Amino acid sequence: MMKQSLFVAGLLLAFSSLAGAIAQGADTETEAKLPAPGAKVLNTESTDKEKSMLRRADFAEAMQQVAERQKVFSGAPEMFTLEGDLAQGGLAFGQTERGAKVILDGKDVMVDNDGRFLVGFGRDSALSALLVVEFPDGRVERRSFEIEDREFPTQRIDGLDQSKVSGFTEEQLAKIAVDSAKKKAARAETQELADWSLGFDWPVVGRISGVFGSQRILNGEPKRPHSGVDVAAPTGTPIYAPAPGVVRLAEEDMYFEGGLVLLDHGHWLESAFLHMSRVDVEPGQRVEKGDIIGAVGATGRVTGPHLHWSMKWAGELVDPQLIAGIMPKEAPTRTSGD
Ligand SMILES: [Zn+2]
Numbered sequence: 515m516m517k518q519s520l521f522v523a524g525l526l527l528a529f530s531s532l533a534g535a536i537a538q539g540a541d542t543e544t545e546a547k548l549p550a551p552g553a554k555v556l557n558t559e560s561t562d563k564e565k566s567m568l569r570r571a572d573f574a575e576a577m578q579q580v581a582e583r584q585k586v587f588s589g590a591p592e593m594f595t596l597e598g599d600l601a602q603g604g605l606a607f608g609q610t611e612r613g614a615k616v617i618l619d620g621k622d623v624m625v626d627n628d629g630r631f632l633v634g635f636g637r638d639s640a641l642s643a644l645l646v647v648e649f650p651d652g653r654v655e656r657r658s659f660e661i662e663d664r665e666f667p668t669q670r671i672d673g674l675d676q677s678k679v680s681g682f683t684e685e686q687l688a689k690i691a692v693d694s695a696k697k698k699a700a701r702a703e704t705q706e707l708a709d710w711s712l713g714f715d716w717p718v719v720g721r722i723s724g725v726f727g728s729q730r731i732l733n734g735e736p737k738r739p740h741s742g743v744d745v746a747a748p749t750g751t752p753i754y755a756p757a758p759g760v761v762r763l764a765e766e767d768m769y770f771e772g773g774l775v776l777l778d779h780g781h782w783l784e785s786a787f788l789h790m791s792r793v794d795v796e797p798g799q800r801v802e803k804g805d806i807i808g809a810v811g812a813t814g815r816v817t818g819p820h821l822h823w824s825m826k827w828a829g830e831l832v833d834p835q836l837i838a839g840i841m842p843k844e845a846p847t848r849t850s851g852d
Pocket of ligand 1 (some may be wrong): 724743746
């Protein structure tokens with residue numbers, strides 16, 4: 515019993531703060547809902563805040579919840595790992611056993627035959643999440659963990675063609691609707707192949723001219739946050755697949771996106787490449803990491819040539835910059851695709 519308690523404590527410390535776990539109270543099915551955004555669960559770093567919160571908490575009730583948590587964990591050894599960015603806009607890669615069922619905040623997560631799975635957290639994700647793993651033999655493991663609260667800058671862009679910002683004509687609205695339907699259809703399926711599992715390279719090397727999640731003010735009008743990362747590069751610069759995948763959409767003339775490719779990396783993880791001057795792939799085509807999929811351009815809603823790369827996991831926008839890491843100084847020598 516002692517050993518088990520230590521194990522439970524270790525788990526809690528590893529994945530969350532005790533105070534956060536108690537505050538969330540995600541011990542029962544009915545309590546498994548996440549707090550609303552803004553109902554901040556304390557950070558692991560803010561030990562002072564945690565201590566004062568624990569002091570304020572009703573001690574008996576807190577102990578009761580810990581006891582219940584131990585019941586939940588008892589007989590459920592640590593049977594999965596989760597690595598990555600537990601942050602707004604982050605992705606984390608999981609490994610469990612074959613046949614296990616994984617549920618993130620009440621939503622089923624795809625698990626492949628090797629027990630691999632992927633979870634992501636949108637820009638405005640709540641600041642804690644609950645992962646439940648149900649094993650084939652009936653054991654259940656639950657872990658709540660904190661999601662890092664990120665700050666996003668504001669970016670003003672002027673000089674855009676006003677017809678791409680607002681006051682759309684009937685004809686333009688019709689084109690936007692057609693484009694939207696194409697994207698929706700392309701996103702209706704995914705593959706079970708874990709093409710994300712070996713990591714991501716930058717598709718283009720260059721100066722980062724726009725970051726994920728920034729509040730956009732376009733020609734003076736507040737718009738939705740920036741969905742991806744912008745890399746400035748001359749028109750015609752080749753765009754390399756950052757990871758393998760299946761092309762789901764390859765269009766040369768979308769209203770906002772211009773030349774657009776959607777690449778399915780498996781498990782509902784998708785890359786979108788926008789504003790391309792040239793599209794070299796076709797829907798259904800499989801590409802390997804490093805294959806050329808097209809070229810940088812200035813098509814769609816832009817002020818100059820750049821690659822806009824955005825990523826979605828299960829419909830949530832995630833930050834490619836977290837996944838691809840530090841931009842290299844110069845393009846690596848590519849060996850495939852030529
Ligand atoms: Zn962009």
